[in-house]
Amino acid sequence: MTNTARILPNANSAHTSGNHSRQQPSSGVTELVLTSDAPEQLVLLLPMIAFLSNSCSDRWITWVAPHNVDRELLESYGVNTRYIRMIHCTDAQNALWITWEALAAGNSHTVIASPGKLTDKELTQLEIAAAKGNCQGLLLRIR
Numbered sequence: 001m002t003n004t005a006r007i008l009p010n011a012n013s014a015h016t017s018g019n020h021s022r023q024q025p026s027s028g029v030t031e032l033v034l035t036s037d038a039p040e041q042l043v044l045l046l047p048m049i050a051f052l053s054n055s056c057s058d059r060w061i062t063w064v065a066p067h068n069v070d071r072e073l074l075e076s077y078g079v080n081t082r083y084i085r086m087i088h089c090t091d092a093q094n095a096l097w098i099t100w101e102a103l104a105a106g107n108s109h110t111v112i113a114s115p116g117k118l119t120d121k122e123l124t125q126l127e128i129a130a131a132k133g134n135c136q137g138l139l140l141r142i143r
Contacts, residue, residue, distance in 0.1 A: 052109065
């Protein structure tokens with residue numbers, strides 16, 4: 001099985017006049033579909049989180065996680081834990097609300113969450129929150 005990613009369209013994306021080339025969005029939501037909830041999936045995620053944590057020092061990387069992630073493990077992958085804010089939430093409905101709040105607040109560069117399979121309406125609401133907070137969302141979903 002393979003992992004897939006879906007980048008949702010962003011209302012803030014613009015086309016330049018003349019050549020219709022797309023500008024890089026300043027906010028948006030990406031959904032990463034993982035094949036399992038196995039610990040090996042962290043090998044895929046942690047290098048991305050390390051890159052993000054070392055790329056932006058003016059806002060948080062907020063991770064709404066269903067379980068504890070060991071600080072030493074994060075640091076072993078190069079994650080700058082000074083810029084990581086962990087929020088533990090095991091309830092899916094609360095995780096969705098917390099994710100929306102974190103995206104909209106404007107104090108996170110990226111919000112990472114595992115809210116489960118979402119409806120198009122819920123995804124649109126998260127996209128609007130990301131635009132409001134000028135934030136990227138990375139949604140992790142297990143297939």
